[in-house]
Amino acid sequence: MSLFNSRSAPQFMEQALFDASIIGFYCSRFQYDSFESFWHAKSTRADGSESRLADLLFSKIDSYPKDDLLRTQMSQACLELEKFWFNKYGISHESFGLFSGIKNQADAAWTNAQTQEETAKNTAHSLPPETRVDKFLKYLGIYDSALATLNLAKFDDDTKIHYFLSDIDESLSSSFRYSGSVLKVLEQDSYIQNDDVTWGRWTLFRDATGFVDIWIVRIEDGRAAVVKIISKLADESYVLDETPKGIQFDSEIFKAIDKTSISAFENSEFYSTPPAYFQMISMVEALGE
Numbered sequence: 614m615s616l617f618n619s620r621s622a623p624q625f626m627e628q629a630l631f632d633a634s635i636i637g638f639y640c641s642r643f644q645y646d647s648f649e650s651f652w653h654a655k656s657t658r659a660d661g662s663e664s665r666l667a668d669l670l671f672s673k674i675d676s677y678p679k680d681d682l683l684r685t686q687m688s689q690a691c692l693e694l695e696k697f698w699f700n701k702y703g704i705s706h707e708s709f710g711l712f713s714g715i716k717n718q719a720d721a722a723w724t725n726a727q728t729q730e731e732t733a734k735n736t737a738h739s740l741p742p743e744t745r746v747d748k749f750l751k752y753l754g755i756y757d758s759a760l761a762t763l764n765l766a767k768f769d770d771d772t773k774i775h776y777f778l779s780d781i782d783e784s785l786s787s788s789f790r791y792s793g794s795v796l797k798v799l800e801q802d803s804y805i806q807n808d809d810v811t812w813g814r815w816t817l818f819r820d821a822t823g824f825v826d827i828w829i830v831r832i833e834d835g836r837a838a839v840v841k842i843i844s845k846l847a848d849e850s851y852v853l854d855e856t857p858k859g860i861q862f863d864s865e866i867f868k869a870i871d872k873t874s875i876s877a878f879e880n881s882e883f884y885s886t887p888p889a890y891f892q893m894i895s896m897v898e899a900l901g902e
Contacts, residue, residue: 624679625742629719629726632749635690636719638670639698643709648695682743690749697753702899703892707772711899714763718756761901768897770853776893777829777843778851783816787872789865794818798869802888803877809833812891813873822847829890830873836862837870841894 626634645651654666670691674683702708742748786797795818802814815828822845829841842854860866887895 624677626673626677626680626683626745627723627726628742628745628748628752629723630673631686631690631745632752633716633719633723634670634673635687635694635749636716636753638667639691639694640709640712640716641666642695643704643706643712645704648692648699652691682745686745690746693746693750694753697750697757700886701892701895703887703889705892707768707776707896708892710766711760711896714760714765715753715756717763718759719752722752757899760899765900767900767902768893773841773855773893773897774843774851774853777841777853777890778827779889781814781816781827786816787869789869789872791817791865791869792861794820796865796869798872798876800872800876801880802890803873803880804887804891805877805881806887806891811874811877812894813837813877814888814890815869815873829894832870832873835867835870837866837873841890 641654642648642651645654652667655663656666657663670687671684674680674687677683698704698708698712702711780802781799782801783797783799785800787800789796789798797816799814799816804812806812811832813830813832815830817826817828818824819826824845826845827843828839830837831840837860839858839860840855842858844852844854846852
């Protein structure tokens with residue numbers, strides 16, 4: 614009987630289990646400041662000895678002695694997941710809420726795979742799954758696209774405002790004129806989303822109140838639209854307006870657009886991490902708002 618069981622047992626880790634294992638392990642990433650500190654983290658056992666956090670992930674490898682690619686692919690998949698998640702949503706309490714939706718979907722996929730009688734007999738197990746990481750990224754994209762259907766908790770205005778105001782620094786900015794007021798392009802906040810879309814954070818001084826509005830600006834095909842406005846009130850509080858607004862275009866605005874695009878390109882040469890305001894925009898869009 615033992616011989617029969619050893620022959621019928623899968624020799625290579627099922628794709629759904631691989632995905633759920635990587636995603637479940639990555640949940641601990643949100644407790645660390647960097648991927649490096651997470652990957653090399655250690656814990657102390659009851660007997661005083663130390664173990665690596667990653668050993669929890671690799672502990673499944675012994676069950677698949679013929680799966681020579683498994684360790685390497687697990688490491689690669691974790692790194693690819695870091696690139697995908699950190700560069701889109703960042704690592705925060707808020708983005709962990711979204712990631713729980715990813716985990717729930719991956720766990721459900723593995724549970725579903727276990728209930729299918731033919732899973733262990735799948736011919737894909739007869740050869741080492743060289744494309745396992747590629748398939749992992751494919752399903753990750755599917756789970757990400759489905760977040761809006763999961764009824765996850767939405768963000769309140771205070772949370773959004775916190776992100777939209779995060780790390781504002783006017784020390785490196787370029788000034789322009791708009792409707793008689795001073796408009797500043799915060800150069801370090803300019804960000805390239807892709808070949809077609811650039812984002813910027815601008816400020817507009819309001820002469821009537823003496824306060825400054827913060828604009829989150831989306832630029833596409835050389836045209837800009839204000840998609841978020843954070844205004845300061847007399848009681849020192851802030852109010853958020855998420856109704857997209859057009860901009861009156863003139864030579865000054867086109868200069869501001871050009872400056873944003875140039876700054877975004879320069880920033881992309883030094884770092885790929887999006888600013889906090891864009892991380893919140895990505896999270897809001899993922900939730901289907």
